[in-house]
Amino acid sequence: MYYRQAGTYRTGYAQDMRLMPLKEDRILLGLVLVIAFAVLPFTASDYWLSAILIPWLCMSLVAMGQNILMGYAGQLSLGAAGFMAAGAFACYNLILRVEWMPFPVAILLSGLIAAAIGIVFGLPSLRVRGLYLAVATLASQFFIVWVIDKFGWFKNYDTSGIITAQDIVIFGKAFTSPAEMYLVVLTITVLLTWAAMNMARGSAGRNWQAVRDMDVAAEVMGLSLLRTKLQAFAISSFYCGVGGALFAFTYLKSVEPAAFDINLSFRVLFMVLIGGLGTIIGSFYGAGFILLLPVFLNIFFHALFGKAVDASITSALEQVIFGVLIILFMIYEPLGLAKLWQNLQERMRRWPFKF
Amino acid sequence: MRPMFQRAASALLVTAALAAAPIAPGIALAEEQYMAVPSSRVGPYSAMGTGYYGGIIDYMTYVNKTGGVNGVQLTWAECETEYNAARTVECYQRLLTGPNGQKMVVFDTLGTPGAYAVINRMAEDEVVLAQFGYGRTDAADGRVWSWVFNAAGHYWSQIAVKMNFMAQVEGGVENMRGKKIVHLHIDSAYGREPLPAMRQIAEDWGVNLVEISIPPPGLEQKSQWLQIRRERPDWVTFWGAGSGMNATGMTEAARVGFPRDRMMYVTFGGAEEDMVPAGDAAVGTYVVANVVPGKDFPLVQQINEVVYGAGAGNLANPERVGTVYWNRGVAAAVMWVEALKNAQAIHGKDGQAVTGPEFRDGYEALDFTEEKLAELGMTGMIAPFKLSCEKHDGSGRFKIMQWNGEKFDIISDDFVAAPDEGFIRGLVEASAEKFASENGMTVRDCP
Numbered sequence: 001m002y003y004r005q006a007g008t009y010r011t012g013y014a015q016d017m018r019l020m021p022l023k024e025d026r027i028l029l030g031l032v033l034v035i036a037f038a039v040l041p042f043t044a045s046d047y048w049l050s051a052i053l054i055p056w057l058c059m060s061l062v063a064m065g066q067n068i069l070m071g072y073a074g075q076l077s078l079g080a081a082g083f084m085a086a087g088a089f090a091c092y093n094l095i096l097r098v099e100w101m102p103f104p105v106a107i108l109l110s111g112l113i114a115a116a117i118g119i120v121f122g123l124p125s126l127r128v129r130g131l132y133l134a135v136a137t138l139a140s141q142f143f144i145v146w147v148i149d150k151f152g153w154f155k156n157y158d159t160s161g162i163i164t165a166q167d168i169v170i171f172g173k174a175f176t177s178p179a180e181m182y183l184v185v186l187t188i189t190v191l192l193t194w195a196a197m198n199m200a201r202g203s204a205g206r207n208w209q210a211v212r213d214m215d216v217a218a219e220v221m222g223l224s225l226l227r228t229k230l231q232a233f234a235i236s237s238f239y240c241g242v243g244g245a246l247f248a249f250t251y252l253k254s255v256e257p258a259a260f261d262i263n264l265s266f267r268v269l270f271m272v273l274i275g276g277l278g279t280i281i282g283s284f285y286g287a288g289f290i291l292l293l294p295v296f297l298n299i300f301f302h303a304l305f306g307k308a309v310d311a312s313i314t315s316a317l318e319q320v321i322f323g324v325l326i327i328l329f330m331i332y333e334p335l336g337l338a339k340l341w342q343n344l345q346e347r348m349r350r351w352p353f354k355f
Numbered sequence: 356m357r358p359m360f361q362r363a364a365s366a367l368l369v370t371a372a373l374a375a376a377p378i379a380p381g382i383a384l385a386e387e388q389y390m391a392v393p394s395s396r397v398g399p400y401s402a403m404g405t406g407y408y409g410g411i412i413d414y415m416t417y418v419n420k421t422g423g424v425n426g427v428q429l430t431w432a433e434c435e436t437e438y439n440a441a442r443t444v445e446c447y448q449r450l451l452t453g454p455n456g457q458k459m460v461v462f463d464t465l466g467t468p469g470a471y472a473v474i475n476r477m478a479e480d481e482v483v484l485a486q487f488g489y490g491r492t493d494a495a496d497g498r499v500w501s502w503v504f505n506a507a508g509h510y511w512s513q514i515a516v517k518m519n520f521m522a523q524v525e526g527g528v529e530n531m532r533g534k535k536i537v538h539l540h541i542d543s544a545y546g547r548e549p550l551p552a553m554r555q556i557a558e559d560w561g562v563n564l565v566e567i568s569i570p571p572p573g574l575e576q577k578s579q580w581l582q583i584r585r586e587r588p589d590w591v592t593f594w595g596a597g598s599g600m601n602a603t604g605m606t607e608a609a610r611v612g613f614p615r616d617r618m619m620y621v622t623f624g625g626a627e628e629d630m631v632p633a634g635d636a637a638v639g640t641y642v643v644a645n646v647v648p649g650k651d652f653p654l655v656q657q658i659n660e661v662v663y664g665a666g667a668g669n670l671a672n673p674e675r676v677g678t679v680y681w682n683r684g685v686a687a688a689v690m691w692v693e694a695l696k697n698a699q700a701i702h703g704k705d706g707q708a709v710t711g712p713e714f715r716d717g718y719e720a721l722d723f724t725e726e727k728l729a730e731l732g733m734t735g736m737i738a739p740f741k742l743s744c745e746k747h748d749g750s751g752r753f754k755i756m757q758w759n760g761e762k763f764d765i766i767s768d769d770f771v772a773a774p775d776e777g778f779i780r781g782l783v784e785a786s787a788e789k790f791a792s793e794n795g796m797t798v799r800d801c802p
Binding site (some may be wrong): 046047050051052055098117149159160161162164252253254256258259261294295298302310311312313315316318319 | 394397401405432433434435440442445447449450451452463468469472474475476491542543544548550551571593669671674736760794
């Protein structure tokens with residue numbers, strides 16, 4: 001009974017169109033935001049801010065992009081890391097070559113550049129579907145990284161081919177401490193999440209889902225497949241590009257193109273699968289699971305066994321456990337972690353009754 | 356579903372609490388010195404990581420068992436990087452403060468990607484980045500990179516030594532004119548790192564240099580070797596990472612009939628673990644060594660006796676004592692410990708823990724003379740060298756070894772130097788100065 005739907009009356013269109021109709025949801029969200037914005041930057045240690053929270057938020061954005069394309073629009077794509085690289089290197093070059101470029105504008109533009117590339121690589125989706133599309137989008141992964149590697153201009157002719165991300169400067173203030181960078185990432189993540197949630201439930205999202213469920217039927221109903229699919233590709237790549245730029249600028253700080261390899265694309269794919277296909281919030285869970293679980297397992301094993309057990313064994317064990325957990329999740333909750341959260345809400349609604 | 360969720364949640368909480376635990380400020384015991392061990396024990400590079408970090412940990416155990424560093428006992432925490440830049444950054448942040456509350460003084464990623472990912476954090480965090488024969492080459496210029504060291508040589512001196520050796524085999528530099536060398540490398544910053552020096556030397560000598568890259572992880576090299584067969588090079592310099600890629604290189608060379616005794620492997624592919632999987636195809640391959648393998652060095656024997664004799668060794672297979680990666684790890688740890696001793700002496704902190712800046716001074720004061728090496732039981736294991744304020748690279752000398760199917764035969768009696776060491780130094784300084792001016796870094800004045 002913690003959670004009640006009964007008694008929620010909507011008396012106007014504005015209330016009807018609310019993102020979160022339930023008061024409990026809004027309170028919870030408010031609490032999360034207050035903790036994220038006002039408490040964590042001051043209380044969390046540098047390790048938590050810079051090594052856990054920042055990469056988690058960045059990868060959540062990327063997973064969100066992948067989720068829009070795969071979960072909502074049903075286009076199986078394997079190029080997320082390529083678009084991350086496009087965003088990261090676009091942001092680096094924009095700030096390097098345009099002197100007055102403020103960081104938020106650079107981030108926005110690098111997202112748009114990634115989106116433009118995404119549209120080009122989305123074109124095959126009009127002809128091929130499913131696994132074949134995944135193979136076609138693989139091209140973007142290899143092509144983007146190859147172009148950045150091949151042409152020195154993208155890396156400012158650095159001999160080793162590694163770029164050093166510039167400091168983040170917004171209105172003349174440098175955001176360099178972990179807490180400051182965390183706030184930058186958090187603000188962008190919150191804004192883009194809000195946009196994604198609204199897109200997903202609005203007409204754009206419904207178009208995507210119609211195409212996902214049956215594209216012939218969607219076309220018969222008057223949807224332009226070209227527009228809808230390319231829109232999904234563009235928005236997805238935008239999120240991946242912004243996520244990649246933030247990942248490079250706030251987490252890695254020095255980036256080589258090889259960091260955005262096919263493995264990363266697969267990890268993003270798994271984040272979406274584990275988090276829950278077609279859910280925005282699932283992107284956060286999935287990113288947390290794939291990115292942070294190995295770290296926590298590593299910390300846990302070192303704390304538990306210390307030097308008593310050979311670290312090679314525990315390191316191998318971590319990977320085994322990680323793999324087993326993924327399989328278990330896929331068996332017991334194929335709808336992902338987002339579904340677990342839904343189940344919990346259901347339970348809270350019924351509590352203390354079982355049914 | 357509920358019990359499972361509850362259990363998962365409580366497990367997560369426990370983990371989170373444990374993760375937070377090391378961050379809580381603790382009271383450092385005076386006679387402890389915390390060291391960070393960012394190891395890479397799983398994945399394609401595990402042979403490298405287990406051997407190298409095993410050597411480091413074994414030497415630290417040995418030091419602790421024989422009285423510590425002037426009485427200071429070493430403690431350490433380990434973190435798994437998987438030879439991945441993103442995980443290395445996480446490990447760096449995690450290991451920054453040790454369980455006893457001390458800050459780490461030195462970080463060693465055993466990998467160029469990881470080194471590049473953290474290199475810009477060193478000055479701010481006051482941590483020494485000890486690149487043991489890998490990493491950013493122009494960091495050898497201490498005027499620009501005061502916190503980064505290359506004490507076991509770097510890739511530019513290494514490639515110069517290799518070309519010097521080729522010239523010796525061919526009968527002099529003048530015979531190198533018109534020869535063709537293929538640089539076959541993994542397509543990453545690490546693979547490209549030797550190129551600036553290599554291109555310059557090739558141009559000076561009139562050598563035809565062909566660069567061929569292999570996409571990571573490098574297990575698929577067929578097309579590259581077919582290209583090599585077309586190019587018909589006189590020599591191949593192989594710059595691979597991980598025993599899978601390195602062994603594949605030799606088997607593919609055998610398949611296209613390229614003579615193995617015209618191939619020179621990089622230090623990170625020149626170990627037993629890289630040669631054995633290739634079987635007979637590996638016989639004849641040349642490698643260079645900044646630390647010579649072997650069990651006969653007095654130090655190795657002592658560690659074997661004191662540490663492995665007491666069953667406290669870190670290697671799962673004690674047979675690996677004396678192999679290339681393990682010896683290299685021991686040498687790296689010897690430099691840490693000697694730097695600690697120097698730091699204690701310079702700052703009058705005998706028998707006490709030192710801080711990052713003090714350790715940096717100690718590392719910069721490293722002076723491995725022949726006498727010092729004899730005293731440590733390492734004569735012939737590494738070349739003598741001395742670091743200074745501007746010179747952050749070691750001897751830059753390597754021994755040439757050849758795989759005979761069972762072990763490495765040491766071809767050169769002495770450590771081989773680059774043909775013109777001043778030339779390499781000039782390249783290093785030019786590159787570092789360019790980097791400093793581009794990034795607005797101040798160039799230190801050295802006395």
